[in-house]
Amino acid sequence: MGDSALERGMGRIGTLITERPGTVVLAFLLVTAVFATGLGAIESEEGTDEFAEGVPAQDAQDEVDERFSPAFADDTSSVQLIQRSQGALTPTGLERNLAVQAELESDPQLDIEGTSSIAGAVAQTIEPSATTPSAQRAVIESTPDHEVRTTTRQLLAEEDGLAELASEDYSESSGEASATLTVVEFDGSVDESNAQDRAERAASAVDGEFTVFSGGLIEEEFETVISDSLAIVVPAVVLLILLFLAVAYRDPIDLLLGLAALGITVIWTFGFTGLVGIPFSEMMIAVPPLLLAIGVDFGIHSVNRYREERVAGSGVSEGMSAATDQLLIAFFIVAGTTVIGFGANVVSDLGPIRDFGIVASIGVVFTFLVFGLFMPAAKVLLDRARDGTRIPEFGTAPLGSDGSLLGRVLPIGATVGRRAPIAVLIGALLVTAGAGALATGVDTTFDDEDFLPPEELPGYVTNAPGPLAPSEYTFTETINFLADNFESGEDDEVTVYVEGxxxxxxxxxxxxxxxxxxxxxxxxxxxxxxxxxxxxxxxxxxxxxxxxxxxxxxxxxxxxxxxxxxxxxxxxxxxxxxxxxxxxxxxxxxxxxxxxxxxxxxxxxxxxxxxxxxxxxxxxxFQATPTGEIIIFQGVADVIFESAITSLVLALTLTAVFLMVIYRVLEGYATLGLANMVPIAVTVAMLVGTMPLLGIPFNAMTATVLSITIGVGVAYSVHVTHRFIDEFNAGKDGFDSLVTTLQGTGGALAGSMLTTLGGALSLMLAIIPILGQFGILMSISVVYSFLLSVTVLPPTLLLWERFVVERGLLP
Structure with a gap:
């Protein structure tokens, strides 16, 4: 160990782990019990409203809502009955429509203010005294079919407003349309969600194909989409990580230990969230897979490095002491850079993105503590207990050891780097420039549909068994049907709020x-x-x-x-x-x-x-501010883009400074920090360049991925650099140091890459579109980060050795 305060501090922690593992484990279990009390206090906050808080257009809209009525403070609410049937305008179809209206009218909990429908208008034209749906239905039943059809055609030809309630495929010659709309208005005291539910029950009681649509529908679906997504994502990520851990550890006891550490990390993170009152939004669904992936990365490195020492003949305490001496520093650096990457989102002007950055950053700190202290201490306890017993050790060989496939493949980056390091870096520079050019085509979007399931759910969702089966989602399909089949009768509107x-x-x-x-x-x-x-x-x-x-x-x-x-x-x-x-x-x-x-x-x-x-x-x-949904959503989209760029620049800058300071303190070479950043810069450029190729825009979720890529991706280069410098300081030259590093640490990186990939891929299963897009981008960033850390970083480090160590050109 060196003489820096950081190294001495980490050395004392390592000593505590090996000499008093029981105390460490007990302390963590007690803290876990405290944080567990916060899980029941977690509150959810769904939908898009919270994203608009603080946006000038939303502030203006709030002023409009407060100062003007009734246009923005209406005392009525409404539902739309969509009748989908080729016979919707036949006498039978009109009668069914009125039957649903009569069913609604009879509901004592619904105070109906008025109804607009083709069926009602036809009935009242035939018999003006028929003012209730029941009476109007009786009129249709008692009137000859040809008279009903003639009256319907005449009304639709003469009344433009009424014609808008028929689908665009209405044929005047045949008098047929595939769908009609009925608008039912309620007193404002009636809850829209309650009206939606009761209207659905009324529609289901009558023959005919009716869909009920209202503003309450989107609120209902916002509320259920979080739980449904978690029900799919969490089991998937657990199964994937379990599979990868089984391959990486090859020991059921180590596997259970890793799962226990993951469980403690999640309890600490979300217990903290509940205790401090941070709401759980759709964005928070991404936090558990990310933390699990990072935790598994730490766990694999810890176990793999420990096994290297045990295979070399060290005992339990000596092996863990050697592992923690090296890894605690690396974990600290990785945790620091990851916190910077996640925490950079705290500068966003959008509340949910700030909350996401806070929770993810705290989660990374907890991950460092659990996997840096608890897991090694628990491993020491278990292995000491297992020594001298008949409990077998199922897998003790480290990943990437000599003779293994990984051990032969991974050092290729060092070989190529030794032969043509400058050519590799020039190639990386050209790739970065090309990706940067592609990045200019990335769009920025924000819409309700980003947070709601698509029109057609994938088969793995619709066929999910029992408790995993999702709720029925109709908002997206219905809104698309209305847009495709009905003329709105109105243009979009924008309000200008004037003060003076x-x-x-x-x-x-x-x-x-x-x-x-x-x-x-x-x-x-x-x-x-x-x-x-x-x-x-x-x-x-x-x-x-x-x-x-x-x-x-x-x-x-x-x-x-x-x-x-x-x-x-x-x-x-x-x-x-x-x-x-x-x-x-x-x-x-x-x-x-x-x-x-x-x-x-x-x-x-x-x-x-x-x-x-x-x-x-x-x-x-005078002071005039445009507002309305179009302006608000576009304002949020602008803030999203600004947040992405600001967070990226902040994360890159702080990470570079952090690494330069750390390596200056630890090794006397600040330039090692810059070498670390080379593959990360290429990764970010390639990732943004990939987005337009995949048709993925910046949105509320994907806007965070650039800074997160720095936080997660830098872990790969940090582990390589830290192991490289340890081997280099032990007397090996740069190439031999890289070979040893890529065989040992490179194997652990490959395993952690697969587990991180599993966590990210699990988000693609979420039924919220933006989470799926985020999962795709995270998966790509993980693969890029790993590949560049074993291909671009080795020649960078060899050039560092040549120009910094041998020639002393830079500090």
Whole structure:
């Protein structure tokens, strides 16, 4: 051991492990019992709302929701009944539709405010006095079929609003459509989820193919998708890791010890989460597989290095002492860089990403403690207990030993590196440059659908047995069906929230000028943006009220129909008119806030819409902020991209500094830290370059993968470098040091790569799309990190030996 404080500290820990293993194990078990109390306090937080907190557009939307009504504080809720049947518009189909409505009307817990349906309109046209679904159903039953069909055709031809309730394949000649919509509105006091459930029961009681859709549906599915994903991912990751551990350890006792350490790590991490009150979101599903993979990596290195010493003839204490002397330093470095990689996400402006970074970072610290202290101490206890007994040692040979397949293959990186180290690094540089060029094509997205299952669940999900079987998910399929089969009848909307004294003479003129000659994504009406505002309320009332029109004319200096003086008088008169109630929709009582709702092209790119609306908002003479779902989600997408880049730069910088300081303290060479970073930089570039090739964008989950790749991937290069320098300091030259390293530590790296790969691949089984994408990227990053640590790092270290050690060109 060296003389640094870090080495002395780790040496004392190693001594504690070998001399007092029972005390160490007992202490960890007691702490585990404490953390276990926090598991029951974990609360879930699902959906996309928490991502928008702090986004300026969301803050503006919150202001709009608070200040204006009823448009943003509606006192009704609704469900849609989707009738999917080629005979939906036949008399029989209309009758079935009304039967469902009658079933809903009879439910005492549903306070129905009104219903819009083709069936109801047809019945009331035939018999105007039929005002209830039951009466309307009786009308359809008693009316000749040809009259019902004729009335249906006439209404759909004359009433555009009613025609929107029929699917786009409606044929006027045949009078048939494959689907219809019925909108049922409830009193706002009725919970949407409860209304959804009761509507589904009513629909299932009537013949016909009915689907119920409401805002409550997405909330229900957000709530269940976390538990369903965990039910699939956790067993999968346990089975995969169990398989890999069995191959790596080849000893059932070591296998059980490794599983116990993994269990303690998870209990500590999520017990801590519950105790401090961090909510469990969809992103947290990725934490257990990641921690298990990192823990297995530590465990394999610990057992493998210990076995190397035992095979060489060392006893239990001596073997573990030698292993911990070397590995505790390596584990500390790996844990530090991994914490930096995970923790870099704490700088994100999005709460769920910050929470993910915090929990994952704490989990890595716990992983270091459990696998760096508890597992070696428990291994010493078990092996001492096994000595002198008939309990066999099933597998004692280390991975990658001489004569093994790994032992022959892994040193190839050192051989090639000795022959052409500069050529290898030039090749790596070219690959990095090419991957960087591809990386410019990565998109950034954020949408509700990212957090919900796809329209068609894979077979392994739908066929899952018993407790693993997921809930039924219909939101994505239904929303796609509605988009494909029905005209919305409305364009998308964006709201501009305006703050300023609206009685100022130029206030309304400012709104009018901002909407003049609108950009391409904003729908135009005669050269003016199609919008609703306090101006449209004034214009509407002026058309109905001559006295009010005269007042507006008197206050209009420019003659363009927009009052531009003494606006307080205009507002007073408007509030006292029949349009008074609508005034509150667009102007606050203190007349310091207003909103303007613009219609935008439904097929336009969200980023273009946001850019155009920001340009229009800049034309206001007051503070104006665009908001609405399109703007909010695009704002979140921008923050996601910024978080990805910021976290990446921070992780790269802090990791490089950390490694340089550590290696300067330990070995006197800060440049070893830079050598460590070479394969990591190539890995990150290759990973981002792979994303557009696979069609994977930056989203709330994948945005974290770049900094995490640094944290997880640097472990491979750290283990190689640390073992290399130990062998190098023992008197071997660079090449021999690398051969020994790649045969010993390289074998452990191969085993840990497979287990980490198993943990990452298990996330691909999650039914949440972004977790599957994250699992794919993590798997790729793990493979890249391993391959580059045994191909690019060896020539880097040989060049380090040549230029730093032999020629002393760098410190």
């Amino acid at each position: 004294p609206m009685e100022t003479d130029y206030a309304l003129e400012s709104i009018n000028r901002a909407g003049g000659d609108p950009p391409g994504t904003v729908i135009s009406d005669g050269g003016q943006a199609d919008s609703e505002s306090i101006i449209t309320v004034i214009e509407s009332q002026a058309e109905e009220d001559e006295e009010f029109a005269a007042l507006v004319d008197r206050k209009d200096v420019t003659g363009n129909g927009i009052p531009d003086r003494n606006l307080g008088e205009v507002y007073d008169a408007l509030e006292q008119s029949e349009a008074g109630d609508r005034t509150d929709d667009f102007l606050t009582d203190d007349r310091r806030y207003t909103k303007v709702v613009y219609s935008v092209e439904s097929g336009a790119d969200d980023a273009d819409i946001r850019s155009d609306m920001e340009a229009m908002s800049d034309d206001y003479r």
